[in-house]
Amino acid sequence: MELNVRPCETVYDVIVAGGGPAGCAAAIAAARQGAKTLLLEAGGALGGMATLGMVSKWMPFDDREKIIYKSLPLEIITRYKKLVGLEDSKSRSTTIYPEALKRLYDEMLAEAGAEVLFGSTVAAAQVVGGRIEALIAANKAGLTAYRAKVFIDCTGDGDVAAMSGVPMEYGDEAHYVQEASLCFAISNIHTDKVTRKLSSNPDDGVWPEILASGKYPRLVRHFIPATLRDGTIVVNAGGIPNVNATDPREVSEALREGRRIAEDYLAALKEYQPEAFRDALLVETAPSLGVRESRRIVGEYVLTADDYFARRSFPDEICRNSYWLDCHLPEGKENPCEIGGKWYRYEPGESHGIPWRGLVPKNVGNLLVAGRCISVDHMVFASVRVMPNCLATGEAAGVGASIAAKQSIDVHAIDARDVIAKLQ
Numbered sequence: 001m002e003l004n005v006r007p008c009e010t011v012y013d014v015i016v017a018g019g020g021p022a023g024c025a026a027a028i029a030a031a032r033q034g035a036k037t038l039l040l041e042a043g044g045a046l047g048g049m050a051t052l053g054m055v056s057k058w059m060p061f062d063d064r065e066k067i068i069y070k071s072l073p074l075e076i077i078t079r080y081k082k083l084v085g086l087e088d089s090k091s092r093s094t095t096i097y098p099e100a101l102k103r104l105y106d107e108m109l110a111e112a113g114a115e116v117l118f119g120s121t122v123a124a125a126q127v128v129g130g131r132i133e134a135l136i137a138a139n140k141a142g143l144t145a146y147r148a149k150v151f152i153d154c155t156g157d158g159d160v161a162a163m164s165g166v167p168m169e170y171g172d173e174a175h176y177v178q179e180a181s182l183c184f185a186i187s188n189i190h191t192d193k194v195t196r197k198l199s200s201n202p203d204d205g206v207w208p209e210i211l212a213s214g215k216y217p218r219l220v221r222h223f224i225p226a227t228l229r230d231g232t233i234v235v236n237a238g239g240i241p242n243v244n245a246t247d248p249r250e251v252s253e254a255l256r257e258g259r260r261i262a263e264d265y266l267a268a269l270k271e272y273q274p275e276a277f278r279d280a281l282l283v284e285t286a287p288s289l290g291v292r293e294s295r296r297i298v299g300e301y302v303l304t305a306d307d308y309f310a311r312r313s314f315p316d317e318i319c320r321n322s323y324w325l326d327c328h329l330p331e332g333k334e335n336p337c338e339i340g341g342k343w344y345r346y347e348p349g350e351s352h353g354i355p356w357r358g359l360v361p362k363n364v365g366n367l368l369v370a371g372r373c374i375s376v377d378h379m380v381f382a383s384v385r386v387m388p389n390c391l392a393t394g395e396a397a398g399v400g401a402s403i404a405a406k407q408s409i410d411v412h413a414i415d416a417r418d419v420i421a422k423l424q
Contacts, residue, residue, distance in 0.1 A: 003143060004142065004143065005136055005142075005143045005144070005145050006141070006142060006143070006144050006145070007134075007144070007145050007147070008134075008144050008145060008146045008147060010036075010038075010147075011147045011148065011149075012035075012036050012037060012038045012146070012147065012148040012149070013030070013035035013036045013037065013148060013149050013150065013401075013402065013405035013406070014026075014027075014030040014035045014036070014037045014038075014148055014149070014150050014151070014152065014398070014401045014402060014405055015037075015038045015039075015040065015135060015146055015147075015148035015150075015151050015152070016030070016037065016038070016039045016040070016151075016152045016154055016398070017040050017122045017135060017151065017152065017153055017154060017155050017159065017160045018040075018041065018042075018048070018153070018154035018155040018156060018159075018371070019039055019040075019041030019043070019045075019046040019047070019048065019105075019116065019118075019154075020046075020047065020048020020049060020050075020154060020156060020371060020390065021047070021048055021049075021050060021371070021387045021390040021391045021394060022048075022154040022156075022370040022371030022372075022390040022391065022393060022394035022397075023039055023041070023046075023048070023152070023154030023370075023371070023394060024039075024046050024047070024048075024076075024105045024108070024109065024391075024394065025072050025073065025076070025370070025390070025391045025392075025394030025395040025398065026152045026154055026370050026394040026395065026397045026398035026401070027039040027109055027112070027114040027116075027398060028072060028108055028109060028112045028114065028395075028398065029072060029394070029395040029396075029397075029398030029399050029402070030114070030152075030398035030399070030401050030402045031109075031112035031113045031114035031398075032112050033398070033399060033402035033403075033406075033422070034402065034406070035401065035402040035405050035406070037112075037113070037114040037115065037398075038114070038115045038116075038117065038146060038148070039109065039114055039115070039116045039117070040117055040120040040121075040122060040135065040137050040146065041116065041117065041118050041119075041120060042119070042120065042121040042122075043118065043119075043287065043288065044118050044119060045102045045105075045118070046102060046105035046106060046109065046116070047098070047101050047102055047105050048156070048288075048390075049288070049290060049387070050096050050098065050101055050387060051096075051098040051099075051101050051102045051105075052098075052286065052287045052288040053183060053286050053287075053288045053289075053290050054098060054183035054184065054185065054234055054236075054284070054285075054286035055096060055183055055236055055290060055387075056095065056096060056183065056224060056225065056226035056234045056235060056236045057093040057094060057095055057096060057224070057226050057236070058077065058093060058094040058096060058387060058388070059093065059323055059386040059387060059388055060092045060093065060322070060323070060388070061073065061074065061077055061388050062092075062322070063320075063322035063346070063348065063349055063350060063351050064092075064322070064348035064349065065348045065349040066349070068319075068320045068321075068322055068351055069319065069320075069388045069391065069392055070423075070424075071392075071395060071423050071424070072391065072392075072395040073319075073388055073391035073392050073395065076104070076108070076391060077094070079104060079108075080094075080100070080101060080104055081094065083100050083103075083104055084097050084100045095226040095227065095228070096226070096234075097228060098234075117137070117139065119139050119140060120137040120138070120139040121137060121138050121139070122135050122136070122137050122155070122159055122160060122163075123136050123137060123138045123143070124136040124163060125160055125163040125164045126145065127163075127164050127165060127364070130165075130363060130364060130365050131364065131365045131366050132148075132151050132160075132164055132364060132366055132367055133147060134146055134147045134148075135148075135151065135160065148405075149366065149404070149405040149408070150366045150367075150368070150401040150402075150404045150405045150411065151366060151367050151368075151401075152367070152368045152369070152370060152394075152397045152398065152401050153297075153361075153367060153368070153369045153370075153373065154369075154370050154371045154390075154394060154397075155371075155373070156245075156291065156294070156371055156372055156373060157245050157246055157291070157294045157295050157373060158294070158295040158296065158297055158369065158373035159246075160367065161295075161297045161361050161364070161367065161369055161373065162246075162295060164363075164364045164367060165363050165364065166297050166298070166361040166362060166363050166364055166367070166369075167297070167298040167361075167362055167363065168295045168296065168297060168298065169295070169296045169297075169298060169377075169378075170294065170295050170296070171293060171294075171378060172336075172378045173378075176242055176333075177242055177243070177244070177245075177292070177293040177294060178292040178293040178327055178328045178329060178382070179239035179240055179241050179242075179243075179292065179328040179329065179330060180239075180240045180243040180245070180254055180258075180289055180290055180291050180292060181222070181236060181237065181238050181239060181240065181258070181289075181290040181292075181328075182238065182240075182254070182255060182257075182258025182259065182261065182262065182285055182286055182289055182290060183234065183235060183236050183237070183285070183286045183290055184234070184235055184237070184258075184262040184265075184282060184284060184285040184286065185228070185232065185233065185234045185235070185282075185283050185284045186232070186233050186235065186266060186269075186277075186280050186281065186282055186283065187231060187232040187280065187281050187283045188231055188232075188279050188280050188281050189231050189232070189233065189276055189277060189280050190231070190275060190276050190277075190278070190279065191227075191230055191231055191276070193273075193275035193276040194273060194276040195273070195275075195276070196272075196273065198223065198225050198233075198269075199223065199224055199225060200221045200222055200223040200224065200237075204221065206269075206272050206273060207221055207223060209272060210268045210272055215268070215271075216264050216265075216267070216268045218238070218257075218260060218261045218264045219238065219261065219264055219265060219268060220238060220239045220330075220331070222236075222237055222238060222239055222328065223235060223237040223238075223265065224236045224237065225237075232283075235265070236290070237261075237262075237265055238258065238261040238262070238265070239328055239330060240254045240257055240258060240261070241329075241330045241333075243289070243291070244294070245289070245291040245294040246294055246295065251289055254289055255289055258285060258286075258289065259285050262282055262285050263282060266280060266282050292328055292385065293372075293381065293385070294373075295373055296372075296373050296374065296375065296376060296381060297361040297362075297369050297373055297374065297375050298361070298362055298375055299357060299358050299359065299360050299361050299362065299369070299374065299375030300357035300358070300360045300361075300362070300375070300412070301314075301355050301357035301358050301375060302358070302375050302376065302377060303354065303355065303358050303374075303375065303376040303377065303380050303384070304376075304377045304379075304380060305377060305379040305380050307352055307380065308325070308352055308379075308380045308383060310352070311346070311350055311351065311352050312352050312353060313352070313353045314353045314354075314355040315416075316355045316356040316357060316416035316417075316420070317353030317354055317355050317356070317420075318354060318355070318356050318359070318392065318393065318396035318416075318419060318420060318423060319353070319354050319389065319392035319393065319396070320351040320352065320353055320354070321351055321352055321353075321354055321383060321384055321388075321389055322346055322350060322351040322352075323383045323384070323386050323388075323389070324343050324344060324345040324346070324383060325337035325343050325344040325345075325379065325380075325382045325383050326343055326382050326383065326385075326386070327343070327379075327382035336378075336379050337379065337382050354374075354384065354389065354392070354393065355416075356396065356400070356414075356416040356419055356420075357375070357416075358374045358375040358376065358393075359374055359375070359393055359396060359397050359400070360375075360411055360412060360414075361375070364411075365410040365411060365412065366404065366410065366411060367411065368397040368400055368401055368411055369397065370390065370393040370394040370396070370397035370398075371390040371393060371394060372384070372385040372390060374393055395423065396419055396423060399419050399422045399423060400414050400419045403418055403419065403422075
């Protein structure tokens with residue numbers, strides 16, 4: 001059967017695949033630099049895990065002494081806090097209100113002049129002579145070939161890079177990946193009747209008793225709630241081990257399992273905190289599975305755990321990272337991020353650099369990568385995968401792509417100093 005792929009008449013300077021935090025930052029940055037920019041998003045809203053994934057909190061933008069994410073990431077979090085009425089302070093974790101963040105990203109992409117197509121899944125890449133000529137996306141128009149001078153992969157799973165012949169890595173040496181989670185919201189809670197802490201970190205609260213009962217075998221210790229308003233919480237909880245996010249059958253089963261897990265969490269809370277949860281309802285599970293780990297590119301530089309422990313700086317670094325080694329693995333699985341039984345954390349004021357070279361994949365001349373699929377090893381990935389880093393790498397990729405498009409150069413020929421100057 002011959003497929004009918006229609007060409008898009010417009011040739012863009014930059015096309016971004018994926019509208020999560022990395023993709024939003026990349027598209028905003030490229031468009032602000034004057035590049036004609038298109039963002040292709042498979043879902044129906046921007047924001048990725050923060051919105052469609054219902055992840056309950058932003059991770060810290062500071063190193064416990066000072067803000068380290070500047071430029072566009074700082075602008076986004078500042079505008080977000082103003083929009084939802086939160087104090088603009090160095091909060092270690094900020095509650096995410098998904099609908100507000102969707103609206104903010106819509107506004108910022110429109111202000112920058114970037115075009116956005118929802119419901120558009122990248123299905124293939126047309127590659128000739130080590131360069132991408134077009135991305136073929138499936139949407140209500142059928143199959144369309146979208147052409148650009150430079151492309152940015154912000155799919156999280158490195159889909160475009162994998163389709164284009166970039167060497168990839170997956171999980172640890174045995175190809176084992178961190179647990180996935182399906183976030184959810186519970187409403188109609190009698191909050192004045194909550195007598196035991198719900199968060200599993202730093203206080204286990206009610207969970208040791210629930211887990212010890214053996215009644216709820218699907219549940220694990222991980223339960224991080226954020227209060228959206230009195231009586232409603234959105235929860236990042238549970239763990240589904242070793243889901244291959246590039247396999248649609250495994251993702252489908254993980255979504256079904258995630259919904260079963262959410263029901264079990266509510267049932268457990270109704271049993272062990274009946275006064276507070278007797279009338280509670282599971283009002284929503286996230287449209288998207290919370291995937292922590294899948295593919296990573298092999299780039300011009302691979303950031304390593306040695307770089308992390310050395311607090312290493314780089315001449316071409318485009319941001320700093322201070323997040324702890326946050327590796328979610330099932331009970332009984334040896335965790336490389338645990339030192340002395342705890343996840344490894346920096347002291348206040350400490351951080352390491354993320355180099356520009358980690359965004360530049362091998363083998364393809366007009367592709368950059370941002371977000372959680374940049375070029376890092378398995379261990380340091382547990383730290384750099386979070387949203388502030390996705391915003392920062394996304395902005396750098398957007399700036400770099402605009403430079404390559406304007407100068408008609410290969411991405412490997414981009415001078416990192418030019419990117420850094422524009423970021424500053």
